[in-house]
Amino acid sequence: xxxxxxxxxxxxxxxxxxAVLLVTPALAPRFSKGVTGGITLLWVVxxxxxxxxxxxxxxxxxxxxxxxxxxxxxxxxxxVWSITLLEAGYHCARAFILxxxxxxxxxxxxxxxxxxxxxxDPLSLLLLAVVYGALFGGISYLLHISPQPAGxxxxxxxxxxxxxxxxxxxxxxxxxxxxxxxxxxMSIFSIRTLVDFSGVLILTVQHEQLRENALHSELAxxxxxxxxxxxxxxxxxxxxxxxxxxxxxxxxxxxRIRQEQDQTxxxxxxxxxxxxxxxxxxxxxxxxxxLDTILTAKTMECQQENIxxxxxxxxxxxxxxxxxELCTIVGVALDSAIAAVRAEPDPEKRLIKxxxxxxxxxxxxxxxHYTQTPPxxxxxxxxxxxxxxxxxxxxxxxxxxxxxxHWENSWYTLRILFPLPQKQ
Amino acid sequence: MIRVAIxxxxxxxxxxxxxxxxxxxxxxxxxxxxxxxxxxxxxLDDYRAAYDIIFxxxxxxxxxxxxxxxxxxxxxxxxILIFITNMAQYAIRGYSVGALDxxxxxxxxxxxxxxxxxxxxxLEKRAKxxxxxxxxxxxxxxxxxxxxxxxxxxxxxxxxxxxxDFSAPGALKTFEEKLADCPFARCNSGYLVxxxxxxxxxxxxxxxGPWELQVSRPKRKTFLAAxxxxxxxxxx
Numbered sequence: 001x002x003x004x005x006x007x008x009x010x011x012x013x014x015x016x017x018x019a020v021l022l023v024t025p026a027l028a029p030r031f032s033k034g035v036t037g038g039i040t041l042l043w044v045v046x047x048x049x050x051x052x053x054x055x056x057x058x059x060x061x062x063x064x065x066x067x068x069x070x071x072x073x074x075x076x077x078x079x080v081w082s083i084t085l086l087e088a089g090y091h092c093a094r095a096f097i098l099x100x101x102x103x104x105x106x107x108x109x110x111x112x113x114x115x116x117x118x119x120x121d122p123l124s125l126l127l128l129a130v131v132y133g134a135l136f137g138g139i140s141y142l143l144h145i146s147p148q149p150a151g152x153x154x155x156x157x158x159x160x161x162x163x164x165x166x167x168x169x170x171x172x173x174x175x176x177x178x179x180x181x182x183x184x185x186m187s188i189f190s191i192r193t194l195v196d197f198s199g200v201l202i203l204t205v206q207h208e209q210l211r212e213n214a215l216h217s218e219l220a221x222x223x224x225x226x227x228x229x230x231x232x233x234x235x236x237x238x239x240x241x242x243x244x245x246x247x248x249x250x251x252x253x254x255x256r257i258r259q260e261q262d263q264t265x266x267x268x269x270x271x272x273x274x275x276x277x278x279x280x281x282x283x284x285x286x287x288x289x290x291l292d293t294i295l296t297a298k299t300m301e302c303q304q305e306n307i308x309x310x311x312x313x314x315x316x317x318x319x320x321x322x323x324x325e326l327c328t329i330v331g332v333a334l335d336s337a338i339a340a341v342r343a344e345p346d347p348e349k350r351l352i353k354x355x356x357x358x359x360x361x362x363x364x365x366x367x368x369h370y371t372q373t374p375p376x377x378x379x380x381x382x383x384x385x386x387x388x389x390x391x392x393x394x395x396x397x398x399x400x401x402x403x404x405x406h407w408e409n410s411w412y413t414l415r416i417l418f419p420l421p422q423k424q
Numbered sequence: 425m426i427r428v429a430i431x432x433x434x435x436x437x438x439x440x441x442x443x444x445x446x447x448x449x450x451x452x453x454x455x456x457x458x459x460x461x462x463x464x465x466x467x468l469d470d471y472r473a474a475y476d477i478i479f480x481x482x483x484x485x486x487x488x489x490x491x492x493x494x495x496x497x498x499x500x501x502x503x504i505l506i507f508i509t510n511m512a513q514y515a516i517r518g519y520s521v522g523a524l525d526x527x528x529x530x531x532x533x534x535x536x537x538x539x540x541x542x543x544x545x546x547l548e549k550r551a552k553x554x555x556x557x558x559x560x561x562x563x564x565x566x567x568x569x570x571x572x573x574x575x576x577x578x579x580x581x582x583x584x585x586x587x588x589d590f591s592a593p594g595a596l597k598t599f600e601e602k603l604a605d606c607p608f609a610r611c612n613s614g615y616l617v618x619x620x621x622x623x624x625x626x627x628x629x630x631x632x633g634p635w636e637l638q639v640s641r642p643k644r645k646t647f648l649a650a651x652x653x654x655x656x657x658x659x660x
Contacts, residue, residue: 286516299512308535310526312518348534357519359655361624361631366656370538400625402648404656409541415656417648419625 004184007107008119009055011128012099013048013069015106018136019099020073023091026148027081036080043076070096090160093167094203098139100171101196106131108189146211153214163203170199222391229331230324233290236297286356288315290326295354298334306347307338311354317363318356320421325395329365332388333414337369340412344371358420365416374407392416426454426544427474431461431492432481432508437531438462441479441508444536451537454544464492473500477543480523482509490514493521502550504543549657553606555599557583557592564590568606572633574599574616584635609650612640617647619654 021040029036047069054065070092077095078088110117110127117124174195177188254270286292295311302309318326334352341350351370358364389405396403401418428445432438438460445456459475461467464487467478478496482489493505507515507526515526525542527535555571557564566585575582576596583590600608600616607619617632624631625648630639639647 285513308528308532310512310528311516312524312526313516314519346534348532351535351538353525355519355524357524360622362651362655364652364656400627402645402652404649404652406653409545411538411542413656415652417652417655422624422626 004111004115004186004189006178006184007103009051010048011106011119012103013051014128015099015103015132016047016051016069016073016096017044018132019095019102020077020092022098022136022140022143023095024077024081026143026153027077027083027091030080030082039076039080043072043080047072086157086160087155090155090163093160093163094207097167097170097196097199097203100174101193101200102132102135104174104189104193104196105135108186108193111186111189147215148211153210155210159206159210163206166199166202166206170195174199222394225332225388225391226324226328229327232297232331233294233323233327237293240293240296286313286315288318288326290323291315291318291330291356294327294330294334298331298338302338302352305338305342305350307341307350307352309352309354311356313354313356314358315356317358317420320399320418325399328395329392329416332392333365333367333416336389337367337412337414340371340375341369361420363418363420365418367414368411370410371407371412372410375412389414426456426547427459427476428456429459429461429467429475429478431464431467431478431484431489433462433484434481435462437481437508437529440531441536444531444533445540447533448537448540452541454540463487464489464495468492468495471496471499473503475500475503476547477504477506477540479506479508479527482507482511482514482526490517490521493518493523497521504546506539506543555602557599558594559590559592564592568603568608568618569620571618572621572635573618573637574608576614576616584633586633607650607654609647610643611637611647612643619651622651625651 031039050072051065051069054061057065073095074088074092077083077091078085081088083091106128109131110124113127114121114123174192177191178184250273254273258267258270286295291313292315295313299309299311321329334354337352341352344350349370353366353368355366355368356364389403393403396416396418399418401416403414403416405415406413430438430441432441442458442460445458449455463484464480468487480489480493484492489507489509493507496503496505501522505518505521505523507518507523508529508531509515509526510529512526512528515523518524518526525539527539553568555566555568557566566583566587570585570587572584572586574596575584577591579595580591580593581596581599583592596614596616600610603616608616609619611617611630615637617630617637621633622630623633625639628639629636630647
């Protein structure tokens with residue numbers, strides 16, 4: 001039996017590059033698009049040249065060469081994408097074992113079909129394209145359709161360590177058959193493929209677990225926002241009710257005082273007090289009791305902080321939102337506005353405007369505040385500070401609506417649009 | 425020159441607001457022509473749509489600001505109304521007359537000036553735009569507000585307007601660029617929709633004037649965002 005040739009180094013290089021590029025879309029780049037692309041291209045070329053040149057080194061240099069190649073990918077991942085060294089290790093391990101599997105499967109098929117053909121033969125290249133295309137394309141598709149947690153996937157030290165150890169073990173076991181002195185035949189290729197396959201499988205299961213944990217904690221965080229705003233709403237409702245009761249009692253007392261005393265001046269003072277009471281009683285009647293309560297509570301909060309808030313609001317069409325949803329949307333929007341204008345030293349410039357109205361078949365909620373510094377935005381265009389806005393966005397989308405944020409001429413504007421449900 | 429009316433029964437506040445307008449002109453260079461009225465009845469007497477911005481006191485002796493605003497709206501749909509009030513609960517219903525902003529008394533210069541800035545920006549944005557379209561035998565001038573939507577038909581573009589439909593040679597992209605300053609957005613790759621004509625949004629369609637158009641999945645997000653900014657931009 002003749003010894004079968006091993007995988008051409010350029011095939012390995014290609015698999016390695018594709019596998020690494022498969023994990024990068026989920027990562028945030030450190031540099032601009034152009035720089036990232038440039039470094040990626042450079043890395044692909046360097047890796048291919050390095051693997052190509054070290055194809056025929058003696059056996060004892062083989063492992064250091066592989067280690068150097070992996071190190072190159074590792075440095076690339078860490079240097080170009082904004083992840084920690086640990087996370088880079090995790091991603092590198094996943095990519096490496098996947099590349100091993102792809103190269104192994106492809107070469108096994110190649111040897112089974114036409115072991116005599118050279119690696120550069122058009123048919124060989126076609127097989128290469130088909131196998132790599134199917135494998136990487138399939139995995140890329142699977143990654144694409146599964147829900148991804150927003151932002152960064154947290155990878156703990158132990159998860160990274162497990163992944164690296166697994167990858168190393170799989171790599172070691174799969175290559176046991178290639179120790180000097182043993183015959184290279186199909187069964188060794190099969191073992192390598194199988195071991196790599198189990199490696200990929202275990203790492204994928206681990207990754208899925210991490211991803212689901214991340215999704216779960218994201219949901220929990222959103223729930224927390226809902227709960228917090230709702231609790232706050234309940235508290236303010238009690239407070240607002242209490243104040244209304246107090247004012248009512250005051251009014252009765254005033255009426256008594258007026259009956260007893262007859263001086264005109266005192267009457268005028270009493271009338272002025274009544275006027276103030278009326279203001280509070282009538283505060284924020286929008287046609288939606290939930291909106292009334294939130295706006296009143298937030299208006300009081302603003303008055304305490306010397307913030308001028310003006311609201312024009314028609315709440316009558318907002319009944320399609322649950323109390324919790326409305327609390328979240330209005331509460332979060334106003335909380336982030338209040339937090340932002342609080343930083344403004346000049347009280348005259350602490351301005352917040354609220355407008356809620358309908359137009360055609362749509363409801364619009366608009367929150368504006370004055371701020372000279374543009375808010376820092378995350379990858380999705382949401383302000384970094386207003387992490388809670390994420391849950392507002394989710395609520396809005398659940399109703400088929402849309403949310404946009406802009407900063408222009410020192411005004412920050414948050415707009416929320418809902419298509420109004422059709423009347424039955 | 426932007427025409428401003430101030431309707432306010434308190435002479436002191438009248439003078440203050442006039443001074444604020446002058447200060448705003450010194451600060452930003454925008455020229456205003458200010459007319460002052462002491463009561464809602466005075467501005468309604470022989471009302472012509474001669475103003476761009478009206479500042480309205482909500483509490484006035486003879487005719488209050490809200491009633492005045494309602495009557496003005498019946499005659500003038502375009503003018504920007506801004507209430508001045510010390511009782512926020514009256515102004516909260518401003519939406520019924522399209523007055524989505526108000527200034528609280530005592531009026532600080534900064535809030536007033538910001539209000540004026542926004543109103544002026546809105547006026548500039550509103551400036552009526554027309555589109556010139558090459559048609560057989562010449563050019564056709566079209567008010568962009570009258571367009572429902574544009575449809576791409578190979579090397580031609582079909583116009584659906586409330587003055588009738590016609591088609592013109594050219595690519596949808598060309599017209600999209602010409603209409604960049606107007607509220608137009610694509611609801612799918614073949615339709616460019618006038619957002620001002622959007623009445624309703626359903627699961628996968630949008631009602632544009634009398635037409636029901638498909639909203640494609642890839643365009644949905646950007647279309648909705650453009651619609652949000654358009655509807656949420658009115659009155660600001």
